[in-house]
Amino acid sequence: MVEPELNLRDIAARLPAGPAFMASTDLWPRIAAEHLARRGRRRIRRTTAATGACVLVAAAIALTWPLRNSPPGVDWQARAQALEIELNAARAVSPVLAADAETEIARVDSALQAAYDRGAQATELAGLWKKRSELLSALLAARQQQLVLTRI
Amino acid sequence: MNGALDPTAGFDQPVEAMILARAQRGDMQAFAELYQRFGRACFQLALRILGQRQQAEDLVQEVFLKMMDTIRSYRGDAPFAAWLKRLTVNACIDQLRKQRPGGDEDAEAVFAQTAAADADAAGRIDAWSLLARLSPRARAVVTLHELEGYTHAELAAMFRQSESYSKSILARALRRLHALVASKSMPQQVSTWSSRN
Numbered sequence: 001m002v003e004p005e006l007n008l009r010d011i012a013a014r015l016p017a018g019p020a021f022m023a024s025t026d027l028w029p030r031i032a033a034e035h036l037a038r039r040g041r042r043r044i045r046r047t048t049a050a051t052g053a054c055v056l057v058a059a060a061i062a063l064t065w066p067l068r069n070s071p072p073g074v075d076w077q078a079r080a081q082a083l084e085i086e087l088n089a090a091r092a093v094s095p096v097l098a099a100d101a102e103t104e105i106a107r108v109d110s111a112l113q114a115a116y117d118r119g120a121q122a123t124e125l126a127g128l129w130k131k132r133s134e135l136l137s138a139l140l141a142a143r144q145q146q147l148v149l150t151r152i
Numbered sequence: 153m154n155g156a157l158d159p160t161a162g163f164d165q166p167v168e169a170m171i172l173a174r175a176q177r178g179d180m181q182a183f184a185e186l187y188q189r190f191g192r193a194c195f196q197l198a199l200r201i202l203g204q205r206q207q208a209e210d211l212v213q214e215v216f217l218k219m220m221d222t223i224r225s226y227r228g229d230a231p232f233a234a235w236l237k238r239l240t241v242n243a244c245i246d247q248l249r250k251q252r253p254g255g256d257e258d259a260e261a262v263f264a265q266t267a268a269a270d271a272d273a274a275g276r277i278d279a280w281s282l283l284a285r286l287s288p289r290a291r292a293v294v295t296l297h298e299l300e301g302y303t304h305a306e307l308a309a310m311f312r313q314s315e316s317y318s319k320s321i322l323a324r325a326l327r328r329l330h331a332l333v334a335s336k337s338m339p340q341q342v343s344t345w346s347s348r349n
Binding site for chain 2: 006007008009011012015016021022023024027028030031032034035036038039
């Protein structure tokens with residue numbers, strides 16, 4: 001004999017319904033409060049992340065800016081030092097130099113010293129070294145042409 | 153039909169497009185309207201499966217929080233109520249998995265729990281307490297198949313088990329409930345009812 005197939009509705013058909021369970025009346029206020037709290041926390045996290053990203057980008061720009069603004073491959077400090085050696089060698093042969101140019105170089109040296117003392121930015125230092133290199137180059141060129149430089 | 157076992161009570165309501173659009177913009181008043189409409193159905197379903205009021209409330213809270221977070225991605229392919237019901241069922245099954253990690257338990261293990269549930273159950277029996285006589289997993293299978301209309305194939309996918317697993321649990325659970333009701337000397341007519349596959 002085949003056993004009749006059971007189903008829940010028939011099994012429960014004659015049972016009393018039992019109590020009607022309802023969720024607590026404060027469930028929705030709790031859900032809404034939690035939703036708003038999570039939304040607030042997410043907003044704070046997003047703001048913090050965005051601020052952090054901005055700070056990082058700003059720091060990266062600040063650090064790389066001097067490099068971007070200097071011509072690639074030119075080390076004005078090394079160049080000035082090399083020219084100075086060359087000029088010193090020329091001086092040893094003939095000590096005649098333009099007084100104005102010497103004064104100008106001395107002024108740049110003072111500016112460089114002051115800049116290093118106050119911890120100036122690399123761009124400012126590079127500018128001063130560049131100026132010093134140019135002065136030395138001009139002096140060397142004048143020397144080679146046996147000219148007296150009166151004005152740079 | 154026994155009122156306490158009405159299938160999907162509350163999940164068959166349509167939702168106006170305007171409410172959904174407002175909810176998708178994060179309007180709290182629209183969320184409140186959705187809760188007013190479906191909160192009870194979610195709670196009843198969760199309570200049937202989980203069997204504990206506090207767990208059911210916590211689950212409804214998680215379901216609604218998830219709904220509010222993800223409703224922007226709801227495209228309306230299925231009715232909103234069906235989508236929400238699916239969220240609820242998935243959350244219930246996740247909850248059952250958390251309660252018993254290692255979801256590959258067999259039907260025997262499920263009914264070992266049932267024996268313990270029987271021992272704890274009060275003598276009084278009604279439609280609600282009938283389901284409480286089952287283990288959580290057996291209760292979930294019975295509720296989802298018998299009341300919510302899920303097929304064995306769908307249950308197998310949700311529980312990550314074979315179809316024979318849910319068929320076995322269902323058959324044994326119904327026999328157990330039938331015997332329980334009969335033992336309480338409540339005469340009733342048990343009729344055949346076409347089963348879903």
